[in-house]
Amino acid sequence: MISTALSTKLGLRVPIIQAPMAGGPSSQELVAACSAAGALGCFGFAYTQPADMEKQAAWVRERTQAPFLINLFTSPQPGEITNQRAALDAVAHFYAELGLGAPQPVQPPYAPDLEAQLATVERIRPRAFTTHLADLPRERVKKFQSLGMLVGGAATTVAEAKHLESAGFDFVIAQGGEAGGHRGTWMGDPYDALTGTLALTRLVARAVRIPVVAAGGIMDGAGIAAVLALGAQAAQLGTAFLPCPESGASQVHKDALLATEEDDTRITEKFSGKPARGLANRFIREMADAPQLAFPAQSSITSKLRVASAKAGKPDCVALWAGQAAALSRKLPAAELIRTLEQETIAALRAGAALVKE
Amino acid sequence: MISTALSTKLGLRVPIIQAPMAGGPSSQELVAACSAAGALGCFGFAYTQPADMEKQAAWVRERTQAPFLINLFTSPQPGEITNQRAALDAVAHFYAELGLGAPQPVQPPYAPDLEAQLATVERIRPRAFTTHLADLPRERVKKFQSLGMLVGGAATTVAEAKHLESAGFDFVIAQGGEAGGHRGTWMGDPYDALTGTLALTRLVARAVRIPVVAAGGIMDGAGIAAVLALGAQAAQLGTAFLPCPESGASQVHKDALLATEEDDTRITEKFSGKPARGLANRFIREMADAPQLAFPAQSSITSKLRVASAKAGKPDCVALWAGQAAALSRKLPAAELIRTLEQETIAALRAGAALVKE
Numbered sequence: 001m002i003s004t005a006l007s008t009k010l011g012l013r014v015p016i017i018q019a020p021m022a023g024g025p026s027s028q029e030l031v032a033a034c035s036a037a038g039a040l041g042c043f044g045f046a047y048t049q050p051a052d053m054e055k056q057a058a059w060v061r062e063r064t065q066a067p068f069l070i071n072l073f074t075s076p077q078p079g080e081i082t083n084q085r086a087a088l089d090a091v092a093h094f095y096a097e098l099g100l101g102a103p104q105p106v107q108p109p110y111a112p113d114l115e116a117q118l119a120t121v122e123r124i125r126p127r128a129f130t131t132h133l134a135d136l137p138r139e140r141v142k143k144f145q146s147l148g149m150l151v152g153g154a155a156t157t158v159a160e161a162k163h164l165e166s167a168g169f170d171f172v173i174a175q176g177g178e179a180g181g182h183r184g185t186w187m188g189d190p191y192d193a194l195t196g197t198l199a200l201t202r203l204v205a206r207a208v209r210i211p212v213v214a215a216g217g218i219m220d221g222a223g224i225a226a227v228l229a230l231g232a233q234a235a236q237l238g239t240a241f242l243p244c245p246e247s248g249a250s251q252v253h254k255d256a257l258l259a260t261e262e263d264d265t266r267i268t269e270k271f272s273g274k275p276a277r278g279l280a281n282r283f284i285r286e287m288a289d290a291p292q293l294a295f296p297a298q299s300s301i302t303s304k305l306r307v308a309s310a311k312a313g314k315p316d317c318v319a320l321w322a323g324q325a326a327a328l329s330r331k332l333p334a335a336e337l338i339r340t341l342e343q344e345t346i347a348a349l350r351a352g353a354a355l356v357k358e
Numbered sequence: 359m360i361s362t363a364l365s366t367k368l369g370l371r372v373p374i375i376q377a378p379m380a381g382g383p384s385s386q387e388l389v390a391a392c393s394a395a396g397a398l399g400c401f402g403f404a405y406t407q408p409a410d411m412e413k414q415a416a417w418v419r420e421r422t423q424a425p426f427l428i429n430l431f432t433s434p435q436p437g438e439i440t441n442q443r444a445a446l447d448a449v450a451h452f453y454a455e456l457g458l459g460a461p462q463p464v465q466p467p468y469a470p471d472l473e474a475q476l477a478t479v480e481r482i483r484p485r486a487f488t489t490h491l492a493d494l495p496r497e498r499v500k501k502f503q504s505l506g507m508l509v510g511g512a513a514t515t516v517a518e519a520k521h522l523e524s525a526g527f528d529f530v531i532a533q534g535g536e537a538g539g540h541r542g543t544w545m546g547d548p549y550d551a552l553t554g555t556l557a558l559t560r561l562v563a564r565a566v567r568i569p570v571v572a573a574g575g576i577m578d579g580a581g582i583a584a585v586l587a588l589g590a591q592a593a594q595l596g597t598a599f600l601p602c603p604e605s606g607a608s609q610v611h612k613d614a615l616l617a618t619e620e621d622d623t624r625i626t627e628k629f630s631g632k633p634a635r636g637l638a639n640r641f642i643r644e645m646a647d648a649p650q651l652a653f654p655a656q657s658s659i660t661s662k663l664r665v666a667s668a669k670a671g672k673p674d675c676v677a678l679w680a681g682q683a684a685a686l687s688r689k690l691p692a693a694e695l696i697r698t699l700e701q702e703t704i705a706a707l708r709a710g711a712a713l714v715k716e
Contacts, residue, residue, distance in 0.1 A: 001715040015713075158620045158685070177535060178554040195621040196536040196554030198584060199575030199683035203621065206686065217557030222588050226556060228713060229583035229706045262516045263553040263561065325557035327516070328564065346714050348587045353711035355373075355586060356704050357359045 002345055006171060006211040006233035010127060010150065011067045013038025014342045016224065017213060018334075019238030020044030020071030020130065021181060021321070027248035028056040030241060033334035035066035038342075040128070040234075046073040047299075049112050050120040057124045067127030072117055075133040075186065078294040080108050084301075090290035091301060094283065094317050098308040106293070106300035122147060130154065130173060133274070134186045141168045152213065154184035156193040161204040161212075163187065171211040173236055174204040178217025180239045180265070180323035182276040190275045191267075198230065205231030219328035221344020225352065228345075239323040240341075244334045250310035256281075256320050257329040265326065271306070271319045273298035279320035283309075360703055364529060364569040364591035368485060368508065369425045371396025372700045374582065375571060376692075377596030378402030378429030378488065379539060379679070385606035386414040388599060391692035393424035396700075398486070398592075404431040405657075407470050408478040415482045425485030430475055433491040433544065436652040438466050442659075448648035449659060452641065452675050456666040464651070464658035480505060488512065488531060491632070492544045499526045510571065512542035514551040519562045519570075521545065529569040531594055532562040536575025538597045538623070538681035540634040548633045549625075556588065563589030577686035579702020583710065586703075597681040598699075602692045608668035614639075614678050615687040623684065629664070629677045631656035637678035641667075 007015035018034040020026050022044035031041030041060070045053050053070070060068055088103045095103045118140065121129055129144055131153040136144075141151050145168075152171040155161035161172045175184045176197025185193040195203070197216035205212045214227035215236035224235040241247055243254045256279050266280045270287040273295030278284065283305070292298045302317075309317035332340065365373035376392040378384050380402035389399030399418070403411050411428070418426055446461045453461045476498065479487055487502055489511040494502075499509050503526075510529040513519035519530045533542045534555025543551040553561070555574035563570045572585035573594035582593040599605055601612045614637050624638045628645040631653030636642065641663070650656045660675075667675035690698065 002713050003715050004713060176554055176556065177552075178557040192624075193621075194535075194552075195682045196534055196556065196575055198534065198555040198581060199536040199621065199681065202575070202577065202581055202584075203683055203685055205580075217554055217560070219560065222563075223556060223560055225587035225710060226560075226584040229587050229710050230580050263551075263557065266550075323557065324553045325561055327561055349710040349714055352583060352587050352707040355360050355362060356707055357361050 002342065004228070004233035006213070010040055012040055014338065015228070015234035016040070016338060016341055017069070017234050017236040018042050018241050019215060019236045020069065021238055021242070022046035022073070024248035025242055027246065028059045029246040030244060030248065030334060031068050032060045032063045033246045034241070034338065035060065035068045036064040037335040037338040039338045040067060040069055042069040042071055044071050045117065046132070047111060050116050053117065053120045054124060057126065069128040069130060070121050070124065070126045071130045071132055072114065072121070073133045074114065074131040074136050077109065077111060077114070078297060081293055081297050084293060086291040087293045087298065087301060090287065091305060094305050098305060098312065098317065100304055100308055103301060106297055110297040110300050125149060128152060132184050133182065135164060135167055138167050145170070155204060156183060156185045156190070156195070156200070157187065158203050158207045160187050161208050165208045165210050169210060171213060172204060172208060173213040173215050174201045174232070176200045176214065176216030178324040179215050180277050180326070181321040182272070182274055183267070197227070201227055201230040201232050217323050217325040219325045221341050221346070222348045223325070224341060224345040225348035228349070229352070239326050239329065240337065241334060243329050243331045244337060246334050250318060252310050252313055252315045252318050253320050256315050257322055257326050258331060260322070260327050260329070262327055263324045265322050265324055271299065271302050272296050276321060277323065279322045279326065281318065281320055282316040360700065362586070362591035364571070368398055370398055372696065373586070373592035374398070374696060374699055375427070375592050375594040376400050376599050377573060377594045378427065379596050379600070380404035380431070382606035383600055385604060386417045387604040388602060388606065388692060389426050390418045390421045391604045392599070392696065393418065393426045394422040395693040395696040397696045398425060398427055400427040400429055402429050403475065404490070405469060408474050411475065411478045412482060415484065427486040427488060428479050428482065428484045429488045429490055430472070430479070431491045432472065432489040432494050435467060435469060435472070436655060439651055439655050442651060444649040445651045445656065445659060448645065448650070449663060452663050456663060456670065456675065458662055458666055461659060464655055468655045468658050483507060486510060490542050491540065493522060493525055496525050503528070513562060514541060514543045514548070514553070514558070515545065516561050516565045518543070518545050519566050523566045523568050527568060529571060530562060530566060531571040531573050532559045532590070534558045534572065534574030536682040537573050538635050538684070539679040540630070540632055541625070555585070559585055559588040559590050575681050575683040577683045579699050579704070580706045581683070582699060582703040583706035586707070587710070597684050597687065598695065599692060601687050601689045602695060604692050608676060610668050610671055610673045610676050611678050614673050615680055615684050616689060618680070618685050618687070620685055621682045623680050623682055629657065629660050630654055634679060635681065637680045637684065639676065639678055640674040
């Protein structure tokens with residue numbers, strides 16, 4: 001058992017948070033397995049409708065009494081996008097290649113209604129809730145807390161972390177530059193907010209008084225021990241859980257992670273309209289300078305491609321979200337991975353203390 | 359005292375390496391103070407002529423018997439550059455502003471002769487030698503080792519680290535994306551080699567058998583404890599030593615580091631011709647899309663600007679090299695900083711082990 005003030009408050013045996021990964025990977029099976037094993041399982045419900053949110057949460061609760069978390073993208077939605085021609089033309093050759101015909105204009109809403117999702121969270125009452133891509137009004141934070149939830153938010157800069165603290169958040173997730181998936185930046189330019197996990201975790205831990213969770217590039221117990229040394233009270237791991245049999249990531253995604261031997265990730269906006277880190281593939285390379293729609297409308301254009309590419313067993317058009325240390329991926333059931341992470345973390349923490357002589 | 363196999367081999371009391379910072383900051387005073395305090399003082403001799411290298415090394419040896427290190431840029435020099443007009447025009451307004459007249463074409467050699475520098479290292483015989491921006495032929499590595507030196511090299515990717523190991527290097531410096539100053543990348547595109555320190559240190563530690571030194575964003579004992587947890591056998595800190603009274607950094611540079619509260623760094627090629635990380639200032643912003651000469655000829659064009667700007671007490675045209683955690687800078691004499699780092703590291707290592715319960 002490894003305890004910090006935050007992990008105790010969250011009711012965890014180990015200070016490990018399975019990162020919410022919207023769009024499938026953080027399946028109900030993965031959340032249940034992680035929570036039951038003493039880590040914090042997290043739903044990435046950004047693209048999930050209220051009815052399905054309730055169904056999945058209930059599924060987990062039938063299997064474990066352990067706490068879990070719900071995460072949402074709390075950023076505003078764009079209105080109707082009129083001129084989509086250039087963005088559609090840019091993906092047309094991929095559509096043709098995968099036998100999908102011509103890409104069609106996409107209509108709003110481009111994602112589930114945020115207010116309805118937030119109301120659903122209030123009905124589900126998970127142990128914790130976190131924001132990504134934006135903050136949350138102070139009144140909502142208080143409401144959630146009054147319902148027994150701990151509220152956290154992702155920050156990629158000191159300024160964002162301080163803002164969350166002053167808005168009453170219970171904890172902040174320092175999302176370092178290494179992190180896979182969507183950059184959480186919501187104040188300023190995301191490309192100016194690529195501070196590495198080591199630097200960002202320390203900067204944020206020194207700048208705020210609320211607990212800090214570190215995310216980005218953490219794949220094993222050595223990484224967890226490192227962020228604990230930096231002052232984080234928990235480590236959030238996403239990529240590490242993607243190859244688990246319980247994860248809903250596609251097989252091509254899992255295979256690509258297990259095959260990579262180097263940091264072969266790139267940041268692209270072409271899958272969703274907002275910058276996100278994934279393994280470089282044909283889509284990322286060929287779309288580098290292509291036009292795109294605003295987030296998340298671009299996602300509606302590329303979803304067919306991603307599904308068809310995964311189904312065909314080709315990584316070319318799949319969003320292979322991955323952090324920079326993806327080369328350390330391993331294929332273990334979630335419970336076994338968490339047990340291994342715990343043992344590695346304990347070994348690393350003890351080995352560190354043993355370096356002190358006299 | 360904190361001991362690793364590498365720190366013992368190097369003869370250090372603490373596994374801390376003061377990063378070589380060419381062009382002034384790693385002055386003989388800083389090197390002597392760091393080495394005398396039980397860390398490894400390092401000369402950044404990239405721009406230093408052989409006679410001066412010998413003089414400075416002798417100065418340190420008069421003051422301490424402790425080991426020190428010499429670092430060189432081992433990359434090849436460009437030949438004469440004929441058409442310099444666009445690059446000169448791009449800096450003309452800064453020249454005028456600082457009363458320097460019109461910028462003049464620069465002639466080779468743009469830096470000291472590498473072969474003469476390497477021969478000087480053989481005469482000086484420091485305890486250790488490291489490369490930056492390139493590797494070193496295997497025969498030279500052997501020669502240096504036969505003279506009693508440990509040979510290390512900077513790597514920004516797993517591929518570079520493996521190459522150094524196979525070329526017989528004694529250790530590898532994993533230079534994470536957080537690091538200030540010149541990106542050490544020498545295989546491939548430096549912009550594809552911005553892996554964060556946490557991820558890179560772990561990737562490299564798992565990929566090679568030779569000892570790993572971690573660099574990038576480490577500013578205090580928590581950062582040192584973190585990289586030790588990641589498997590590094592020493593931490594290399596540059597920015598942390600810049601504000602020391604012994605450092606040769608300009609006063610505007612020191613003041614800028616102590617004033618920053620966030621990661622305000624950018625990567626620019628405009629000071630030297632190669633990408634390097636520093637605090638964003640007018641020069642970096644206004645030169646973003648400007649033409650430039652090849653490395654290090656661009657440095658010859660900008661050196662007058664940097665000197666004049668520092669002399670005028672203006673940060674506008676100074677190369678304010680800084681890592682992403684520069685906001686954690688503090689103003690302490692080198693020996694006191696090293697003592698503080700040691701105490702903080704011990705505290706962090708012990709606090710980490712105390713998180714393990716039962």
